[in-house]
Every structure is written in structure tokens, then in C-alpha cells.
Amino acid sequence: MLNFSDHPHTRLNILTGEKVLVSPHRSKRPWQGQVEDLVLEQRPAYDPECYLCPGNKRADGTVNPDYTDSFVFVNDFSALLQDTPNEQYNDSDLLQAESERGICKVIAFSPRHDLTLPEMDQEAIEAVVDLWQQEFADLAKNEWIKYIQIFENKGAIMGCSNPHPHGQIWAQGNVPVEVQKEDAQQKNYFVKHGKSLLSAYLDLELRKQERIIVDNAHFVALVPFWAAWPYETLIVSKRHVSNIAEFTAEEKADLAKTLQELTIRYDNIFSTSFPYSAGMHQASVNNGDQSHWHWHMHFYPPLLRSATVKKFMVGYEMMANPQRDITPEFAADLLKKQSTIHYKTRQDG
Template sequence: MDDTTHRRFNPLTGRWVLVSPGRVRRPWHGGRETAVTPPAVAHDPACHLCPGNERAGGVRNPDYRGTYVFTNDFPALRPAASDPDQPGADQPGADQPGADQGGLLRSAPAHGTCRVVCFGPDHGRGLVDMSSFEVRAVVDTWAAQEAELSERWRWVQVFENRGTAMGASNPHPHGQIWTCDALPDEAAAEDTHQREHFAQSGSSLLLDYIRTETRAEERIVLDDQDWLVVVPFWAVWPFETLLLPRRPVQRLAELDHAQRDSLADVLGRLLAGYDALFDHPFPFSMGWHGAPGPHPAGAASRATRSRRRSEGVWQLHAHFYPPLLRSPTIRKHLVGYEMLAEPARDLTPEDAAGRLRAVMAQTWDGEATLPGGLEPTSVAPLRIRPV
């Protein structure tokens, strides 16, 4: 692809992104982050998440040996005060903070719950350092938590913020799960556009996208019989990726054993590739988007049977949003035009995918994980030095 400036459409959200490939060559005299990797320790006596330690809220963690889940001591969302165990219903006419009686300024109740998922007891070993067996245990925990929480809540957001650059408040490897009784903006946009596509075509938007990317190949990062990782055509962040199951799956709870095993392997390969790109622990925010709830008990097994017959509106997927741009010390910021008009990117998704493929080919054997029509080393690993 040449250096022609153009815009790309995101069919999941209905938004556009400006792509200006020529700007990737501009000299960098901007800000730099401090890239420091603290020494890894198995147990930190000052860590609020390590086994046996006291948390900031005063509760002491058990001496856990696998994944460990607990309700966040400082939750952003709480169940309704009138019924702590169930989501609250909106109360028409109730006064809400900042509400305008004329209707221009609106607010609504927000209820939910927030949980922390410690991936394991070792303070210094995140998903990228864990065995496939250990990562599979995290996948199972995500799925079990989603199945339980989606019985009551409209939206279940499983996510991880890795690194201080992404606001992680504790270095112990962990993720979070937030639930809400309303559909958040990103989920609502994806829900709307997937439904519109299904109504028009009778097929899943993201499964159609998988078929398109499989033909094009140039944006594929990892590929196996169960999962596909691409730098999406509409990516905003430099090395953003989208992780998709190849077969119809609406939620984590619907993944079968084979899909969970292969997911554990793909996650390890992807995260190792990110770290190898700049030879540094790559910060990111990642999260799973599955079909909105509530899903009554037993819905997962029924959905698994039905998806074998036909595609559904929703397709499970995970977004990875890593901010690093050129090196561990230079990150992408959404400022200026991007805040006031629309997001913009310099490195094309095709270039980013090629660089990720190249470094992964050096890190792994590459068998059955790289698209067959592309040379993994055709694009040199990104080691840009500011000029």
C-alpha cells in the first residue's frame, strides 16, 4: 500500500479512522515514557494481591494456589442498595444527580458489581510467563465468572490492564470483571451494528469479517483452526489486534474444551510477540466482548447446540489496545485532531501486522500460526530509533 492518506470505516462501531502512512517517517522530538522493568519476585509482602497478604480494605487473602477471584474492595459499580444481590431497576421520576427537569441534562442509576481475578499466586508471572495449562485455568475462570454474572447482569466486561502505562494500580498479574445493568456505549454500538448486519445479510458481521481477512491475509498475525488474530482494517492503536473464534460463539461460556486449549496457546504466542517487538513488557488494555445478557442458567449449553446449526447476531471477540508507538519509551496519544475530530494513525494496519508476524516467527516456530501466503520475515521487526 502506498502513502496515500485515506479514511477507514469500522463496521463494528460505525466510526471512521484517518490513516496517514507518510507521517510514520516524521522525526520524533516529543515526550518519552520511562521504560523500567522491576525485578520479578514470586511473593511481595507489600502486595495487596499476593497470597496470605492483607488487602487495602483490610481483608486477608487466602493462601491460594491457582486463580483467585474476589469482589473489588473499591468497586466502581455496586448492586442496588434496596436489594444488594440483584441488579436495580430504574425508578421513573426519581431525582438523579445533576438531572435537568427540562430533559436536556439526563442521568440514570447504574448498578453492578466489580471483581478482581488474580491469574495466579506468583507475583512475577503474568499470562505471557505462564504455561498453557495455567493460562487455560484463567480462561476457564473467565468463562465461569461470565456464566455466573450474566445470569443477572446486562453486561459483563472481562478485561486486563497490563502495566503502569495503562493505569494498572498493582503489578501482581490480574484482571478485572465489571458488570452493569445497562449496555455501555462501546457494547451498544457493537450490538447495533452486528444486529443491522445480520438483519441485512442473515450472517454474522464478524464471521463475514473473518472470511474477508482470510482471503486478504495481509493483516493476519496468528491463525489456527480455532482462532484468528488480526490487526483490524480499522485499527486505531499502532499494534491493536482483534482476537476471534473461527466458529460461531457468542460468549466465553460457550467455548468448548478444544477452543479453550487453543486459546491458551494463542494468548501465549500473541503476548510473547508483543513483548518481543520492543524487547520489553508491552503494556495494553484487553477485554472480551460477548453477547449482552441476561442469560438464564443453561443458556450457554442451549446456545452451543444452536450455534452448530446457524450463525448468531453476536460473535465473541477480544480487543487488545497497546499504546506503544516506536519503542518502549514512545507511546501513542489521542490528542489534538484525534480528540476534536476523529482518531488517526500513521503506521498502516498491514505494516503493523507484518512486523508482529516477523517478530513472532523469530520467537516461535511459526507452525500453523502464520498465514500461508505471506513471508513472516518480509517485514523487519520494528526497532525504530528516533531521528
């Protein structure tokens, strides 16, 4: 009988078809790697040098409006450009390239420079969700756009160049690689079973109650069975919808509530501003029938043992496949035990 707590084993990621190696016995080994002193960062509510704060000048000379909730603009240093010509390159089928056209936007979540998503109130997070939905619908009107990626990098370790709370939206003319993997898996399951892959998976997880973190009327946040990052989580809509544009007002309010509760739990694990990369996966646009797609949102945080000990994909993970020591069940249990009151609020009180 396979013992998930003791035996090395692989788990299948049903969204990508790839495997992760779980080595639970390794979590007992002593840590002899680098440990850094934790520096508590105190930021002002307004920073005159921040290019995202209200009324400040950005790199291209544009002055931000005096916004009061969330604010969106085209990235001054976009990774994709709308006017890129359609070109291809092929040398002997060995050197291949093609141009990629797109639009990149930045969303400032709040005018407050000193906040992060878990420190914002639910109403403020709802305003961000509303803007995500509005931007998705507006960008999808461009027939050449095939995919819209909504994401957030939180923390310098995840490549975030500005601590002001913000995320990004990249819309492009082709479907990205990770989304192609999930598209194939979801389509295969839908054709075979007549039900969305994540609806079936969510039903199973709700019955087992082993990895559930948040469960409300419209969303579930859980540690997926195949999680690769230490405290990786997945938010899934209970209703089978293919993209964020389909969410009702009630669903958007519950999504904001889920985001707030999950990210507070993250911060409370190590009493630090918990870094992560998070992003929605949803159906491509202007690309035919997408009824097999089920909206969901991934959270990939790198912290493992403390606020200063990070997990990186190195060695075996880069050369073979992802590997983890703590089990997803252990991670889910730890997250579930966290308070939904932010640690800073408790300290202030």
C-alpha cells in the same frame, strides 16, 4: 488507485460505524519528542506488600487464600455496587442521570507476583480462561445484569495500579456505550446477510492473509483493517458463538494458546513488558435474542516507536476522529515477524 502505503485515507470500523484517519506518509518524519531511559523492572515472585499475592491481607482486612493458580474476589474498591437503588434524575431534559447497579470482581491470574500473561505457561492461562467462563455463567444468573465486561489493564501507563498479573470483570444493569455501537452494527449485518458480521470479515481476512498474526483451529488474531492504536489487534473465534460460556474445552485451550502467542509477540517488539488494555466483547445477557453477536477480544496497546514512546489520542483525535501513521498492514507484518519465544527466555538461555 488508492495506495494504502502513501495516500492519506480513512477506513471504516465495521464494528462501530466510525472512521479512522490513516496518514502513512507521516511515519517518515523524524521523532523529536520525549524519549525516556528504559528501566528494566525486576519483581520478586512474592511481595509481602502486594494485596493480590497469596496469604496477604487486602485493604478491607480480608486475607487472600494460599491459591495455586488463579483467584477471584469482589473488588474492595468497586466502581459499581450491587445495592445501588434504582433512581433517575432529569432537570429540563438538560441535566440527566440515572443510577447504575453492578458487581465488580478482580481475577489474579497467577500466584506469582513477577509474571505477566505472556510469561505464564499455557496450562496456567487455560485456568484463567476457565475462571472467566465460570464467572460469566455465574454472574449471568442474576436477571438484573445485562452486560458482563471482562478486561485487563496491563502496565502503569494503562492505569494498572498493581503489577501483579490480574484482570477484572464488571457486570452491570445496562449495556455500555461501546457495546451498544457494536450491537447495532452486528444486528444490521446479520439481518441483511443472515451471517455474523465477524464470520464474514474473518473469511475475507483469511483469504487476503495481509493482517493475520495467529491462526489456529479455533481462533484468529489479526490487526483489524480499521485499527486506531499502533499495534491494535483483534482475536475472533472461528465458530460463531455469542459469549464465552459457549466455548468447548478445545476452544478454551486454543484461546489460551492464542493469548500466550499474541502477548509474547507484543513483548518481543521492543523487548519490554508491553502495556495494553484488552477486553472481550460479547452478547448482553438476560436481554432477548442475541444470535447476531460474535465473540471477540480487543487489544489496545499504546506503544508506537519504542518501549518509551507512547501514542496518545490527542488534538485532532479528541476533536475529530482517531488517526494513525503506521498502517495496519505494517503493524501486522512487524507482529508476524516476532518470535513466539519470549525475549526473557532467550536472554536467559
